[in-house]
Amino acid sequence: MAKVTIKVNGKNQTRTVEDRTLLVDFLRDELKLTGTHVGCDTSQCGCCTVHVDGRAVKSCSMLAAQAHGANVVTIEGMAKKGKLHPIQRAFSECHGLQCGFCTPGMIMATAGLLKDNPNPTEEEIYQGLEGNLCRCTGYINIVKAVKMSAKLLRGKAR
């Protein structure tokens, strides 16, 4: 068993888990943060994307023990004081979702993309979201939402 302490959404969380526990299972089963989804469980769909020390990663492809001492942000950590994060607002306003299953991962991947590239071209958005699949194929509005997110974060829209 491994004693793991991870700062999740600003709060230190310590649990003793099996060494083989995946980070996504730590988040969902131990902390009940079920906004992070398991879509494919094979590192392809990106539904489980969270940020570890400021970088977007697939939480189904790393162990909780590897994140010991790290700073993790999940979709639950995006809204502040009941106010949606600009990326969440953009996904809502652009209807950047159909069934919504991939949305938490899309939003976390978008946050990662815009951190590195605050003003991406359409092609750069495609590449930036390459690790995320939408099973409804609702990509058109997702790309719109990313564009609006970029504008909001650059302070250029409303």
Place this chain on the structure above:
Amino acid sequence: MYSLSYVKAKSVKEAVAFLARNPEAKLMSGGMTLIPTLKQRLAKPTHLVDIARLAELRGISMNGGKLVVGAATRHQEVASSAVVKKAIPAVAYTASLIGDPQVRNRGTIGGSLANNDPAADYPAAVLGLGATVVTTKRSIAADDFFQGLFATALEEGEVILRVEFPLPKRAAYCKFHHPASGYAMAGVFIAQTAGGVRVAVTGAGPGVFRWKEAEVALSQNFKPAALEGLKLDASGLNTDIHADSEYRANLVRVMAKRALAKLTGKKS
């Protein structure tokens, strides 16, 4: 995943000692191949020895006229490094094509080379540039390091410390990626080096290899047209549901021509 123990090594020395005492333990760097493999129960190590965050294995620098990349340096760090972009832009570009952004944020050059997936990108750059893989035991030339399907010159308990890239006159990589997996169906890295032209091919065969005929042709005429009449021998190349060996042989030539076009600005 089978039950196992996770061990975070405090140094490379400690990791090597641990591996010596535990023959069924496995090193882990970014884990981008290893964890999915474990989840499919295709491997059953007793321990995972994590070396991904060791400072002694991380970092990018110029040393003695060579570009030096620490084994635990992540793909994203290589892709965005000003030092790499200045020294060998083709290496930064190669790193930027690996997997997807999330994978590039975890995966490391040492992990990729030690795994030697036949469709991985880094082996093409390392072989194409004639780089040197420095381990806890020795320095291994790229030509000796890669030994076919998931096989390398690494011995039990030998750990990659860094990769040293000699600077080429110029180099380029071109890859036809599988649209679902992102892996190379064929990827060609071409470099004009002090020792001549080198052409390394990934994704098409059971492991990365040099296309010697193309190297000879390009030494005489470094233009896409030099590859026009050449045909890569398809025997031994991969055949799967995505492409047969003949298709891949042609794809290699097309990728080589595109890489050359990037370097020379000429289409033919």
